Amino acid sequence: MAEPPQTDVSRPSALPTAKLLHRPALDQALVDQNSEEYLDAIEEEWNKRLDAEVEILVDGMVDIVSLASIGDKDKFRIAQETFQAELRAESMVRAANSLLSITHSLKLLLLLSDEAQIARWRDEEMKDVRHEKSEAQQKVAVLLDELFRSPPQPT
Numbered sequence: 117m118a119e120p121p122q123t124d125v126s127r128p129s130a131l132p133t134a135k136l137l138h139r140p141a142l143d144q145a146l147v148d149q150n151s152e153e154y155l156d157a158i159e160e161e162w163n164k165r166l167d168a169e170v171e172i173l174v175d176g177m178v179d180i181v182s183l184a185s186i187g188d189k190d191k192f193r194i195a196q197e198t199f200q201a202e203l204r205a206e207s208m209v210r211a212a213n214s215l216l217s218i219t220h221s222l223k224l225l226l227l228l229s230d231e232a233q234i235a236r237w238r239d240e241e242m243k244d245v246r247h248e249k250s251e252a253q254q255k256v257a258v259l260l261d262e263l264f265r266s267p268p269q270p271t
Contacts, residue, residue, distance in 0.1 A: 165218060172211040176204040 149157070183197045183204075 162218070162222070166215070169211045169214050169218070173208050173215075176208040176211070179204045 180201050183201050189197075
């Protein structure tokens with residue numbers, strides 16, 4: 117039989133450091149979390165990603181503006197600043213694309229989320245708000261009754 121030709125394409129294989137049937141403590145911690153803690157952790161992760169990308173955009177804009185100084189410059193300095201501005205612009209484009217990707221992911225999460233659960237949360241919130249509103253109206257009515265029924269105080 118002919119031997120297959122040798123190539124530099126990587127072939128998937130099992131890693132020698134693989135640990136079968138071993139769960140790290142971190143995975144167990146994720147399992148032990150309740151749903152609110154899990155969702156809060158995911159929200160925090162999304163917020164960190166957004167903050168990092170926005171920070172890259174702001175830093176890039178600050179650097180580009182600082183490079184746009186007017187003054188006596190030789191050709192080498194002009195070429196160097198042009199190169200730096202191009203690098204900053206490229207990193208800003210990558211950050212903007214990442215923000216677009218995050219936006220797309222969040223839209224998909226919203227579209228594919230459990231609408232029934234969202235409706236239940238909205239209904240519960242409306243019920244709580246209506247209850248708070250009626251309590252506030254009752255308190256206002258009691259205070260108005262006290263105000264109008266109290267005898268005028270001598271001056």
